Every structure is written in C-alpha cells, then in structure tokens.
Amino acid sequence: MSIEALARLAEERVDHRFKGLPPDAAGLTVGELAAQRRNLFTDGFATPVLTLSAERLEHNLKLMETYAARHGLAFAPHGKTSMAPQLFHRQLAHGAWGITLAVPHQVRVARAFGVERVFLANELVDAVALRWIAAELAADPSFRFVCYVDSVRGVELMDAALQGVTRPVDVVVELAAGEGARTGVRTEAECAAVADAVAAAGTLRLVGVAGYEGEVPRADPERVHAWLRRLVALAVDFDRAGRFADTAEIVVSAGGSAWFDAVADVFAEIPPLSRPVLKLLRSGAYVSHDDGHYHEVTPFKRVPQEGALEPAFRLWAQIVSRPSAEQAFANAGKRDAAHDLDLPFAQVVRRNGTERPAAGVSVTGLSDQHTWLGTGPEADLEVGDWIGLGLSHPCTSFDKWQLIPLAEADGTVVDYIRTFF
Numbered sequence: 546m547s548i549e550a551l552a553r554l555a556e557e558r559v560d561h562r563f564k565g566l567p568p569d570a571a572g573l574t575v576g577e578l579a580a581q582r583r584n585l586f587t588d589g590f591a592t593p594v595l596t597l598s599a600e601r602l603e604h605n606l607k608l609m610e611t612y613a614a615r616h617g618l619a620f621a622p623h624g625k626t627s628m629a630p631q632l633f634h635r636q637l638a639h640g641a642w643g644i645t646l647a648v649p650h651q652v653r654v655a656r657a658f659g660v661e662r663v664f665l666a667n668e669l670v671d672a673v674a675l676r677w678i679a680a681e682l683a684a685d686p687s688f689r690f691v692c693y694v695d696s697v698r699g700v701e702l703m704d705a706a707l708q709g710v711t712r713p714v715d716v717v718v719e720l721a722a723g724e725g726a727r728t729g730v731r732t733e734a735e736c737a738a739v740a741d742a743v744a745a746a747g748t749l750r751l752v753g754v755a756g757y758e759g760e761v762p763r764a765d766p767e768r769v770h771a772w773l774r775r776l777v778a779l780a781v782d783f784d785r786a787g788r789f790a791d792t793a794e795i796v797v798s799a800g801g802s803a804w805f806d807a808v809a810d811v812f813a814e815i816p817p818l819s820r821p822v823l824k825l826l827r828s829g830a831y832v833s834h835d836d837g838h839y840h841e842v843t844p845f846k847r848v849p850q851e852g853a854l855e856p857a858f859r860l861w862a863q864i865v866s867r868p869s870a871e872q873a874f875a876n877a878g879k880r881d882a883a884h885d886l887d888l889p890f891a892q893v894v895r896r897n898g899t900e901r902p903a904a905g906v907s908v909t910g911l912s913d914q915h916t917w918l919g920t921g922p923e924a925d926l927e928v929g930d931w932i933g934l935g936l937s938h939p940c941t942s943f944d945k946w947q948l949i950p951l952a953e954a955d956g957t958v959v960d961y962i963r964t965f966f
Contacts, residue, residue, distance in 0.1 A: 565594025623829025837937020
C-alpha cells in the first residue's frame with residue numbers, strides 16, 4: 546500500500562463533518578488530534594460517538610491471520626465491511642493476499658491507497674469502469690485484479706468494452722449457491738458455456754472459479770459443504786479440460802464470515818491440479834466482529850479450539866429523557882447505529898466516571914435520532930448518563946461514520962479511522 550497516501554489522512558482537518566469529535570478540536574489535523582491522546586470520556590467528545598477498541602481490533606487481525614495460515618488459505622478480506630484504507634493496511638500487514646471489494650467505486654478507493662491485489666466479488670459489465678480497470682492494469686504491472694463472470698452475455702459486454710487492452714482482465718466463473726440464490730451460474734453446463742465465451746474473448750483470461758456459500762438456501766453444514774464440493778469439482782473439471790492453460794495459478798475462492806470453517810474443510814480436500822491453487826478466503830466482518838448477528842453465526846462457535854473473535858465496536862450515547870420508570874431515551878438513532886439485522890444492545894452505563902453493566906435496560910426501538918430504551922425495576926438510569934451500546938452487522942455500522950475514534954480500554958483515543966463510502 547501507499548504509505549504516503551495513508552499519511553495524508555492524518556493531514557485532514559477536523560471540522561463539522563465528523564460526528565462526535567470534540568468541538569474544540571476544529572482546525573486541528575487528524576494527526577495533531579491523535580497525538581493529544583485525548584480521553585473519550587473526559588476530554589470533550591460529544592455523544593453520540595462510535596468507537597473501535599484498539600485491543601480487540603488487533604486481537605481479531607491476529608486471530609484471522611493465524612487461522613488462514615493454519616489452514617493453508619490465502620486471505621483477501623472483504624473491504625466493503627469497513628471501506629477504511631487504514632484497516633486495509635493493517636489487514637495486509639497481517640498477511641492478507643489482497644482485498645476483496647464489491648463495486649468499482651470501492652476499487653478506486655483501494656487503488657488510491659496503493660492496494661496491489663483486488664478480488665472483485667461481483668460481475669463487472671459497466672464499460673466505463675472496465676476501461677478504468679484496464680488503464681490501471683496497463684499503468685501498473687504489479688496490479689492484480691480478478692472479478693466474477695456469470696453469463697455469456699456478460700462476457701460479451703466485457704469483451705466489447707475492453708477492445709484494445711494491453712493486459713487481459715482475469716476472471717473467475719461464479720457458481721451460484723443454488724436455485725433462487727443470488728448471482729452466479731446455475732448449472733455446470735452453463736459454467737462451461739461461460740468458460741468457452743471467456744476463451745473466445747481475447748480481452749479476458751480464465752483463472753479460476755468462485756462463489757459465496759453464504760447464499761446457499763437453507764444453509765446448514767451439510768448443504769454448505771455439499772455446495773463447496775461442487776465448486777471444487779468445477780475447478781477440477783475445468784482443469785482437466787485444459788481451461789486454465791493461460792494462468793500460472795488456479796484461483797478457487799469462497800468464504801463469507803459465517804461458514805469459513807466449511808471453506809477450510811473442503812478446500813483442504815482440493816486435489817493436485819495442473820498448476821498451484823490459490824485457495825482464497827474472503828471473510829470481512831471479522832475485523833470488528835459484532836455483538837449480534839456475527840456473534841451468533843461465527844464459525845468459531847463451532848470450532849472453539851481455534852479461538853474467538855471479540856466485538857470491537859461500541860456506540861456511546863447519552864440519556865436525554867426519562868419520562869417514566871419503564872422508559873428512557875438516548876440521543877443515538879438510525880443515523881448512528883446499524884439496525885438492519887438487529888437492534889443495538891444496551892451494555893454498560895457510565896456516571897461520574899464509574900462504569901457498570903446496564904442491568905434492566907434493553908433497546909426496544911430506534912427513531913432517526915433516538916434510541917428507545919425499556920427499563921425494568923433494577924435499572925439505575927438518569928438523564929445525563931452515558932450508555933454504551935453493542936451493535937449488530939459491521940457493514941452497516943462503519944458506513945454511518947466518516948472518522949471513528951480508535952480507543953484503548955481506559956478511553957485513551959490513539960487514532961482515528963477514516964472511512965470512504
């Protein structure tokens with residue numbers, strides 16, 4: 546990655562664009578503010594404010610690095626989760642092969658910060674975006690780009706847009722996770738037809754197969770393992786047919802954040818092929834983990850001997866209304882907290898520098914700028930208290946905040962994570 550581009554993030558001025566930051570920091574650069582090592586609770590931060598735990602973030606980065614290495618997997622974590630180049634840098638420093646992305650805008654962000662390997666887990670038929678990708682490939686011999694194809698028509702559109710390119714665009718055939726699932730080719734015969742179309746297009750190069758097991762209908766271990774074995778069998782069949790003659794390695798890729806243990810199991814079964822196999826895992830939510838959806842579905846619950854991810858997000862809000870013994874309201878809402886999978890979770894309350902569990906407090910709803918709280922008889926909650934909320938779904942937590950304080954356990958803010966959504 547480009548250290549210079551990352552360093553320029555620290556030169557950005559703090560102002561009204563960034564929620565939760567101290568008003569008296571306006572005019573400072575992000576680097577100057579970080580150097581002050583302000584305390585989240587006593588040095589001017591305003592609620593609501595989203596934070597990342599420095600210690601838990603580092604733990605998660607190390608854990609997935611170790612997991613991928615232990616299972617012989619290359620790792621391209623999905624960058625759409627955070628869209629934070631500082632985190633991309635740390636993921637790459639912890640052994641990631643590259644970064645997975647979903648749409649051309651995200652690739653532009655990654656390239657602006659010097660990411661050299663991008664796996665686009667999506668079809669790309671936009672002519673403008675394809676020509677930009679081709680220009681990036683032509684200008685930078687070290688840039689590696691791979692994307693999905695899932696139809697003959699898509700291949701034809703790509704080929705038409707890429708006429709005259711100096712480097713072919715690497716593609717993998719996407720195998721659908723099943724009937725009624727999301728994108729991808731439904732049958733092996735159709736996969737062969739798409740591969741034939743790629744071979745006929747001088748602008749593309751077939752380098753492997755891929756898909757997303759998280760879309761397997763009625764997913765359970767048996768169904769997910771069965772689909773992953775179909776994916777591996779497709780790679781084996783393509784190799785026997787000589788479809789990978791133009792590539793130095795064969796890419797076989799899968800892996801969301803709910804079934805990467807199954808990916809590790811099945812990819813370990815890949816037989817020797819005519820070329821080395823890049824077994825590419827793409828899980829992304831691990832970087833922050835969460836207190837809701839991924840806490841429940843993480844594979845580490847099925848394989849606890851491998852370790853455990855730790856939720857790194859906490860949204861701090863303030864109690865602004867206590868209209869009755871059964872109800873209270875905090876000053877964070879849908880604009881601040883992920884809510885597409887689960888409501889936030891009341892975790893801790895701070896008053897006069899003392900933090901304690903949020904006993905008897907539950908989140909019952911969200912308005913645009915308010916959290917609805919139910920309070921039982923044991924709830925000790927007053928107007929002015931700070932309440933710490935756990936969140937569900939990292940992907941829709943990061944995207945509500947442009948600059949996120951990275952805080953140590955004692956509240957010392959050591960850095961600020963810039964996002965680009």
